[in-house]
Amino acid sequence: MTRLSLIRNIGIMAHIDAGKTTLSERILFYAGRIRSTGEVHDGNTVLDSMALERQKGITISAAATCVSWNYPTNKGEVIYNTKPYQINLIDTPGHIDFTVEVARSLRVLDGAVFVLSAVEGVQPQSETVWRQADRYKVPRIAFVNKMDRAGADFFAVLADLKEKLVANALPLQIPIGEEDRFEGVVDLLTGRAIRWLESDKGKSWQEIEVPLHLVSMVQQYGQWLVEEVASYDDELLEKYLSDLQSITLQDLQRAIRKATISGEIVPVLCGSAFKNKGIQPILDAIVAYLPSPVEVVPVEGIDPQSENKQVRRAEATAPFAALAFKIITDSFVGKLTFIRIYSGSLQAGSYVLNMRTGKKERVSRLMQMHADKQEPLLQAQAGDIVAVVGLRDVYTGDTLCEQDHPIVLEQMEFPEPVIGYAIEAKRAVD
Ligand code: GDP
16 A cells, blocks of 8 residues: 555535534544554543643644544454554635635545534535535535434434435434434444443444344345445446345445545434544544545646646656645744645755745745644655745745746636635735
8 A cells, every 4th residue: 555545635624513623623632542553542632732732822733634543443443453544634614705715725635524413404504615515526425413412313414415415425324312312323334333432542432232223224224325336336236236245345335435536425424523422433434435645636737838737646756746725823833834745745955936936945844733743754745735834935825846847736716706815816916
């Protein structure tokens, strides 16, 4: 497996109040607590340090935060025999007015988790966010959150996804209980039932028998799931028609992955971020079904000399090209420029050309942001999302590249111009 195939650049998208912040924090906490070494940390180390960051007013975790996740997992325990996956959680503005910012963050991510409230379901604002993700062809999985709240109804949200968003929503789980009796889920791919554990250390669930009243529903949904996925995948369809028993979990996961990346289906999971229920399955699903940087359509830009289109593949050996998508000020290190590298590689200490200013700037330091620390890097590559220290005259939306291979990645054309855009465009001209 190549290093690139282990990367997931994803965003968590939601209508305000659906639980985007809570889910993001729980993901950072959960993945941070169980580290790639297998070491299980006591207490709320990651959350504590995040709280500290908030106190200090540092918002580094807001732009892009990297977590390691070992996959596959088995019966609630992480198997530590694989290289960890690297999940870069990219912040996507929840407020739909920031069209340029939303558009930009959607450009730099390769997949998304779409959070919905199990009580409110699809609301007008969720529709807007969904359409924006459609426009940028972002493959996504849906997380039906707040299953613990009074009025939670998983199946009503599924119906909403189909009717209001015209999404081919494919439930991968059936909840066991709802509201304050939300106990666990039945995984439709394996037929295994799990119950959440209150414990904060290591294992977060326990396998149980499928509750009797759910047995026939699980069978029906399980069969429907195989039929539905097979309708998008010839290989699976052949097995389905010739020898149903020969279909393995890997066959199903491969087909679901393919159909999710192509945007044909949206796998749906459920949980309660607030109560730490369903976090591990969502991390597993991010790895299993959302694309790595090599599985998405390569980025296109314009060669400023010939004005021809240029395609940049996610290859470390290609010429360097990156997009600055967020700039923040950190009280320790000063100005931090978050970039997505689309092609080539970047070394700390090297120079990059800013296409807007036509000037070369020095990359004094490269850093990867974790929830609890900033990790200095000597080099970063295509597919990576990193923070750069040392760039002075850089705005969000600027393309950084090699002098010998100039390219402009972002044209100043956005579907819905807003005031922020106008200011930025003016700055670019000035
Ligand atoms: P955001 O606006 O999408 O970022 O939503 P937040 O994460 O800030 O959550 C909005 C509110 O819903 C907060 O009061 C959370 O505590 C609450 N909340 C989030 N997730 C859950 C959940 O799973 N169950 C319940 N009962 N409340 C939740």
